[in-house]
Amino acid sequence: MNRAMGFVAGVALMLGASNVQAADISAGEAMYAQACAQCHGRTGRGMASFPSVSGQDAEYIEARLIQYREGEQVGPNSALMIPVAADLSDENITDLSAFIAKTFQ
Numbered sequence: 001m002n003r004a005m006g007f008v009a010g011v012a013l014m015l016g017a018s019n020v021q022a023a024d025i026s027a028g029e030a031m032y033a034q035a036c037a038q039c040h041g042r043t044g045r046g047m048a049s050f051p052s053v054s055g056q057d058a059e060y061i062e063a064r065l066i067q068y069r070e071g072e073q074v075g076p077n078s079a080l081m082i083p084v085a086a087d088l089s090d091e092n093i094t095d096l097s098a099f100i101a102k103t104f105q
């Protein structure tokens with residue numbers, strides 16, 4: 001391997017190891033308005049049996065969405081959330097979580 005290739009491989013490794021995927025907050029915002037606001041509310045405060053998603057950090061939201069995507073029973077009403085999360089990609093989850101955590105404090 002020549003030096004230049006070694007350098008490129010090293011950078012790729014570092015990026016992979018840090019596992020930082022840039023979140024696209026405006027994509028998260030658009031998706032939230034379309035797919036989440038009808039239950040969790042435009043300001044994330046929830047309503048009736050739909051829980052608030054405000055005041056959480058991105059890691060918490062992300063972990064919940066991954067659980068729902070995997071079909072896991074989390075609370076009493078997971079059956080409502082599981083089909084919504086089923087189609088989310090990793091990128092969707094990163095974007096949504098960043099938007100929710102940043103906007104609904």
Ligand code: HEC
Pocket residue numbers: 031032035036037038039040049050051052053060061064065073074075076077078079080081084096
């Ligand atoms: C059909 C109504 C509905 C829609 C649409 C919906 N949710 Fe939910 N969501 C729920 C319900 C009900 C729960 C509680 C589920 C349970 O009891 O486990 C929940 C739980 C959650 C939680 C966990 C809250 C906590 O404090 O643990 C998060 C995060 C969440 N939803 C995010 C989202 C996102 C992001 C979207 C849009 C992609 C979305 N939801 C769309 C009904 C909905």
